[in-house]
Amino acid sequence: MxxxxxxxxxxxxxxxxxxxxxxxxxxxxxxxxxxxxxxxxxxxxxLGILLGRRLDLDREKLGFGVTVFLGVKLGTKGRVSLEDFERAVCAIPEVQTVEHVLGLYDYRLRVTARDIADFERVLRRRVMLLPGVGSVDANVLLSEERRPGPLG
CATH class of the missing domain: 1.10.10.10 (Winged helix-like DNA-binding domain superfamily/Winged helix DNA-binding domain)
Incomplete structure (x- = not known):
């Protein structure tokens, strides 16, 4: 450090x-x-500690009223590389974050959509067609109260 x-x-x-x-x-x-x-x-x-400044947008005022967290379990890790999945998922504009995690799922995605019907379209036509996807679990964001940084 x-x-x-x-x-x-x-x-x-x-x-x-x-x-x-x-x-x-x-x-x-x-x-x-x-x-x-x-x-x-x-x-x-x-030193690479201060990486940049971020613009915080009000997604709802911009017409994006639904945020869903997806847990993605890859089904074909041997045939599809993690890089292939990451490259493809990062090309989906509705996917705001892609996190490679350890645990029940291989990836955690934050997806923003206009409404539930728009989210369903993104899920069916984009996410489920990604290389290597085995199973997907969704959690709809109800509210976001506090987003503290690492310093509190």
Whole structure:
């Protein structure tokens, strides 16, 4: 692990709450000058700790009212490589995240759709036709209360 001090952790916590804050505002909150804050941000980026800034969209206001988590168990691991499955699933625009996991399923997918009928279309015409898919289990997201980062 890279040596980080309390100011680095404070900077990461502040950015995880609001990545749009200016270096000047962040510096004032942490007792640093704007140039010193920029140097720390640049260092965190160079170390690969700060990977980027993310735009958080309101999916519902954009017309995507359904989020479903899929557990995918591959049925033909010997004939289809994991890379083939990953390449194909990443090409589906409704699939927001692809996580290779250990446990009951091989992959966990986050799928966003306009409504249940749209999700069914994605499931039948895209996900079920992916190379190597054996079984799929679905969990519909009812609400999302908090999304804490690794720093709390």
């Amino acid at each position: 890279t040596d980080l001090d309390e100011i680095d952790f404070g900077l990461l916590k502040a950015l995880s709450r609001d990545a749009n804050q200016s270096a000047g505002a962040l510096g004032r909150a942490l007792g640093l000058s704007q140039p010193a804050t920029w140097r720390r941000i640049k260092r965190l980026q160079e």
